[in-house]
Amino acid sequence: MKIGIIAQGRNCADVLDAVLAPWIEAMKKHDIYICLTSATFKEMEQLGEPPHNTDGTEKSFKAYEAKYPDNFSISNFTYYATEAQSRGYAAKILMTQKVDLIWLLDLSDEYYTAKQIDDIISFVKSEPFTVWFRLSLKNYVFDTKTYLEKAFTPPRIWRTNIGGYKIDDCIYDNDFTYINAGGAQISDKSLSNYIIPKSVAWIKHYSWLSDARGKQKCAYQNLHFSHGAGCSYRWNNEENKLEWNPAYFKKVGEVIPNTLKDLD
Numbered sequence: 018m019k020i021g022i023i024a025q026g027r028n029c030a031d032v033l034d035a036v037l038a039p040w041i042e043a044m045k046k047h048d049i050y051i052c053l054t055s056a057t058f059k060e061m062e063q064l065g066e067p068p069h070n071t072d073g074t075e076k077s078f079k080a081y082e083a084k085y086p087d088n089f090s091i092s093n094f095t096y097y098a099t100e101a102q103s104r105g106y107a108a109k110i111l112m113t114q115k116v117d118l119i120w121l122l123d124l125s126d127e128y129y130t131a132k133q134i135d136d137i138i139s140f141v142k143s144e145p146f147t148v149w150f151r152l153s154l155k156n157y158v159f160d161t162k163t164y165l166e167k168a169f170t171p172p173r174i175w176r177t178n179i180g181g182y183k184i185d186d187c188i189y190d191n192d193f194t195y196i197n198a199g200g201a202q203i204s205d206k207s208l209s210n211y212i213i214p215k216s217v218a219w220i221k222h223y224s225w226l227s228d229a230r231g232k233q234k235c236a237y238q239n240l241h242f243s244h245g246a247g248c249s250y251r252w253n254n255e256e257n258k259l260e261w262n263p264a265y266f267k268k269v270g271e272v273i274p275n276t277l278k279d280l281d
Contacts, residue, residue, distance in 0.1 A: 018142065021116030021177075022051040023107040025100075026124025028070050029055075030077045036124050037081070042131040044088055047138060050114045053078045053124075056094035056103035060240035064233070068097050105187035112177065112184075119175045119184065121191065125230060126223040127154070133218040140213050141174060148182065148208040149193075150174040153215035154222035158250075158276060159259055161223060166275040168215045169222065175205065182208065225250055227259040235259065 022040065026033070043049060055078070057068045069075075075093055082089045092107045108119055118141065122129075141150060153168035172191040177184045181198035188194055193205045225231055231250070238248035246269045251262040261273050 018118065018138070019048045019050065019114065019116045020118045020120060020138070021108075021111030021114060022049060022120050022122050023054060023104050023111065024051050024122045024124050025054045025056070025103060025107070026074065027055050027057060028072045028074055029124045030070075030073045032126075033074070033077050033081075033124060036122075036128060039129045039131040039134060040122075041085075043134040044085075046135065049088060050111065050116060051081075051089050051122075052092055052107040052110045053081065053089060054092040054094075054103050054107040056098040056100075058103075058237065058241070059097045059099055060237055061233075062097050063240060064236055069093075069095055100190045101187045101192075108184070108187055108193075117177055119177060119193075121173050128221040128223065129218075133220060137174075137213060137218050140217050144211055146180075146209065147211045148176055148179055148195075149205050149210045151210065151212040153213060153217075153219050154224070155215070155219045156225070157221065157223045158225045159227045161226065162279045163276050164279070166277050168219060169224070170212050172205070172210075225259060231259045 024037070029036075037051075040049060040051065055070055055074055057066055062068070070093075078091045078093070082091055090110055092103075092110055094103060104121065111119055137152065141147075144150075149172060151170040152173040153170055156165040156169040157163060158165060175184055175193055182195040182203075185194045185196045185202060194202050195205060195208065196202055225234070232252050235248050235250050235252050238250075242248065246265050247262070249262055249265045250259050252258075253260050263273070266273055
């Protein structure tokens, strides 16, 4: 089984080595090919962000490609793009490598262990008739000790060719389409899927920390989801910190999630 990783991140040079380390370790046991991709999303143009990295991310990407030429390629956008465009283009690069799986990895905040990668791959192999999989992420909020009690389970892994269905394109943040045997394009949502439970792998996801990344992510999501409920977090300018956005939960009719703390 050849595994293709869409590893997407912007201004992530400071965390890149830590995020990629378990994947480099996993390459010793598994056939893994990683497409490092970076894009400044269109909404961020409104926030005054330039259409390129400003911290040396491209240099770091090139270092990995040079060191592991059989396992890495690069797809950097020099213009504003959507999440779907960035991931869709990377997926096409991976398909030229004849990968059996496409796996999304956010370079700025998803920290797997090599064992978790092993266990997830074993689980996927044990479900040969499932088209795509959600993973269980341990969402840390505000600081690196506080996390949501309930696992966050976004789509993360897709088979590229199964039962007459071939993966086609990324059409939204985490949504792919397939082409069936008759040539019709269909949504992945209509195909079999499975949540890989946190008992198999509960991946650390430093998704909403009260720092510069959290502030920018909050501003981005308010634009990205401007036609919906907006962002579930807000930035408190007076106290310079991230906090829950009660207006969001009122709009969607939900309660603020329960949180727990790591003991160690």
